[in-house]
Amino acid sequence: MSGDTIELGLEDGGRKVVVRPGSEILLRLPENPTTGYRWSAPTDAGIELLSDGYAKEMGAPGAGTERIFRLRVNEMPPKDLNLIRKQEWEPESTPDASFVLRLSPD
Template identity: 30%
Template sequence: MRYNTICTVALILLVSMGSAWGAGAVLGLLAKPKVMDTNATPDDALPAFLPYTERDDGSSSVIRAGEPVTIRLYENPAAGYRWTVTPSSGFRVIGDYFISADPAGSVTDAGGWRHITMIPELPGTGSVTAVYKRPWEPDTGSGRGYALSFTIR
């Protein structure tokens, strides 16, 4: 409880100061780690919030219907590259935003992180795929890819 209170206060302070980058960093701190309690039942062990990154590419997870799932991927829109994310049916995208690695704007070609948040609406199976490419270039299948699969309870 103390951890969440500290993070909440920090988030309020950063947002009130107008720091979108700092607020995103604190939101990342609020994410529960992907650690399972060995004494928990299978349903208790499901984390409520799962931030996925490049290191989770190709993984499978068990998640709960109705609880948000966030994917955070590095991209460099200044060079024209962007992640095109395609969730399977049953996922509703509720957020898609970019946080620059250089919030002050002092670096011309600074990349950053694309955050895509979605909610699995029904139990079953689902997946999310993404391709990192320039939107105006044809999809040749040679672009960098990303994939996750889910069992939704």
């Protein structure tokens, strides 16, 4: 399984995903940067952020898009991958969404 790319989205939140060191995860999450609410880039130990970008806009200017994270698993799980969507510049900001994956070797 090493070297495989696993494509996931918001609908996969909460599920268990089998990975090995070297597995890559392509994670697509809905985001509208103009609202100020952005997904936090994963900073979990053992997970390397390879890229962080956006899909093309889905409609009119100011409309939502997808935030795309490409990640590599460098250490054996099990562990949880946690992301939150909030206004980063507001320290007291309450997240408006969260996303969790349970990474497991089997």
